[in-house]
Amino acid sequence: MTEPQHGPRVVPTHTVVVPDDVPMVSLLGPRDELLRTIERAFPQVDVHVRGNEFRLTGDTGEIALVERLVDELLAVAATGQPLNRDAVERSIGMLRTSTTERPADVLTMNIISSRGRTIRPKTLNQKHYVDAIDEHTIVFGLGPAGTGKTYLAMAKAVAALQAKQVNRIILTRPAVEAGERLGFLPGTLNDKIDPYLRPLYDALHDMVDPDSMAKLMAAGTIEVAPLAYMRGRTLNSAFIILDEAQNTSPEQMKMFLTRLGFGSKMVVTGDTTQVDLPGGTTSGLKVVQEILHDVDDIHFAHLTSDDVVRHRLISDIVDAYGRYDARRPGHERSRPARQGPGRRSAEGTSR
Numbered sequence: 001m002t003e004p005q006h007g008p009r010v011v012p013t014h015t016v017v018v019p020d021d022v023p024m025v026s027l028l029g030p031r032d033e034l035l036r037t038i039e040r041a042f043p044q045v046d047v048h049v050r051g052n053e054f055r056l057t058g059d060t061g062e063i064a065l066v067e068r069l070v071d072e073l074l075a076v077a078a079t080g081q082p083l084n085r086d087a088v089e090r091s092i093g094m095l096r097t098s099t100t101e102r103p104a105d106v107l108t109m110n111i112i113s114s115r116g117r118t119i120r121p122k123t124l125n126q127k128h129y130v131d132a133i134d135e136h137t138i139v140f141g142l143g144p145a146g147t148g149k150t151y152l153a154m155a156k157a158v159a160a161l162q163a164k165q166v167n168r169i170i171l172t173r174p175a176v177e178a179g180e181r182l183g184f185l186p187g188t189l190n191d192k193i194d195p196y197l198r199p200l201y202d203a204l205h206d207m208v209d210p211d212s213m214a215k216l217m218a219a220g221t222i223e224v225a226p227l228a229y230m231r232g233r234t235l236n237s238a239f240i241i242l243d244e245a246q247n248t249s250p251e252q253m254k255m256f257l258t259r260l261g262f263g264s265k266m267v268v269t270g271d272t273t274q275v276d277l278p279g280g281t282t283s284g285l286k287v288v289q290e291i292l293h294d295v296d297d298i299h300f301a302h303l304t305s306d307d308v309v310r311h312r313l314i315s316d317i318v319d320a321y322g323r324y325d326a327r328r329p330g331h332e333r334s335r336p337a338r339q340g341p342g343r344r345s346a347e348g349t350s351r
Helices: 024-028 030-041 060-078 085-097 103-107 124-135 149-162 189-207 210-218 250-257 284-292 312-326
Strands: 013-017 045-050 053-058 112-114 117-119 138-142 168-173 222-226 238-242 265-270 298-302
Touching (some): 024 060, 060 085, 060 103, 112 149, 112 189, 124 149, 149 189, 250 284
Antiparallel strands (some): 112 117
8 A cells, every 4th residue: 555645844934024114124123133132032933034024934823923023013113112122022021921912002101201211111010010000099019129110100100290190299218227227327317318218319310300300309399208207197189109118017007008198199119028127027018918908999019020121130130039049948038139228220110
């Protein structure tokens, strides 16, 4: 009996045609940097570019993802926003993790623009966090360093002030030592406290013209103060941000939350793996999740190492510490060494 003869296996090939009015260099990048990024991310697809066409050969499912990626990058480029390696890598990550949300919607969502620089979310979780701030009165932003928790919240606060949705912005932090003692710092009480508030000032400088900021702070429209200064106040028509909330006690957290007044919005940010409270003191940020998780109009947004938007090594560092902690059963969870109170983040939403 003669065996049936089979011809060579046909490998699927698709062609994506880029509109003539789109410069190919905007999609390929200088020296084809963006094309190389796509090729590394999709090793099961051969990507060939000729003229204004992408010819894709390989795994059908991966080809479909590349086609969607090109569509998303075209949508981003159509807004006038330049593409870079970071945008391409983040778009690929979003396409692999979500079938319902478009990377272009995330990467083109503007919060505020200041001095030629636009602040926007860069990941799906960051967009969900920003959307939650719009939709809820109190939002908790929880996650590791560099995920944009405070920076995006401050951008939303400035946008709300500019839109006259609130009359003032209040930024606060607990003045808890991270390896130093306030008493050993030189100067008056305000001089001692200032280093702990410096990161908030730094972020504000990215969003508000320095001359305008001085006037707004002198008028009390923008207030930066230690958490202790909030006691006894009722904060109406204000956008209030509590940063480094993992360093509050349960009593301080309750005190802060009950400052909420009419027409106000609160955002509480922190990382429960970086607690600097004295031994034996429970973090108010840990307790509050158990107390308020089912209260209406309060939202807990969780950011992860995938949302780190500082140097790409930071995501790897956060994950490495997580694996190290997981190998140490029975030991207190270790945390990355922290910089001093005046630490400053990198560019973009990397706060």
